[in-house]
Amino acid sequence: MISTATKLANRSFSNCMMNAAGVWCMDEAELTAIDDSAAGTFVTKSGTLVSRPGNPEPRYYETALGSINSMGLPNHGIDYYLDVVAAFQKKNPGKTYFLSCTGFSIEQDQTLLRKIKDSEFNGIVELNLSCPNVPGKPQIGYDFETVDQILAAVFAEYDGPLGVKLPPYFDLVHFDQMAVILNKYPLAYINSINSIGNGLYIDDEKEEVVIKPKNGFGGIGGEYVKPTALANVHAFYQRLKPEIQIIGTGGITSGRDVFEHILCGASMVQVGTELAKEGPQVFERLTKELQDIMAAKGYTTLADFRGKLRHQD
């Protein structure tokens, strides 16, 4: 029997694949579709303290090789997602769900975690440190000192399983510096990567950008980002203490891409752009394709090949 099951934060998941925050997770209906699919679980859209309309539309555009988005964290607010996930927990006791959240200050992050701690939520928190699309707000994950301060404040507040969604890094020294910070904290995992921030996609006919916010600048996802995503997964796999697991996100369109993320060290993978394109049935296809690859290579579990990417000596 070939199993694509996995464990993260000492929780078991029947499948190692799930949605990426922001895709198919805005409301109860979308979350139900993921819950009912072949995905092992779901993560909610990043909840903020109060609901947000997000950026003006058009703010999402699909291309042949991926997507560009500048959503601007539209969401129904953390209280909505706490209520919705509490209902899923009652419906499927024993299933672990992910709740994504993000604040615009350390104080807001602390308030968010206090709310979650005082709620019925018993799953895993994903603190988003990497949204590139809030005008005037930097991607927190590129401000190393602030990341350190946020994690210190968060772990003073919260003792449940928690991971962070990171932006892509492009410099080996940055991997070293971030790993020193991350290794100081009892993180359950890190999730690499968020979209590659502030790309630009152009409609040549109209000689115009394709999304409205920020003069067309937006986060890039899809096939464009896979080499960067794999590098981030593997770089952190090589640098983080073993207690901090890795969720691999970025560029997954096939079972082969899932295989590569796990080979680089991921324990779970998240699917964004391809899920937006294909819908929740994508998880059945990706699972079958991964199982076929595992069968061809004689693997029966993810542990048979996780992190075993060979380097050329």
Ligand SMILES: O=C1NC(=O)NC(C(=O)O)N1
């Ligand atoms: O973290 C995020 N990453 C993205 O690529 N887009 C969304 C958003 O804009 O809400 N947030």
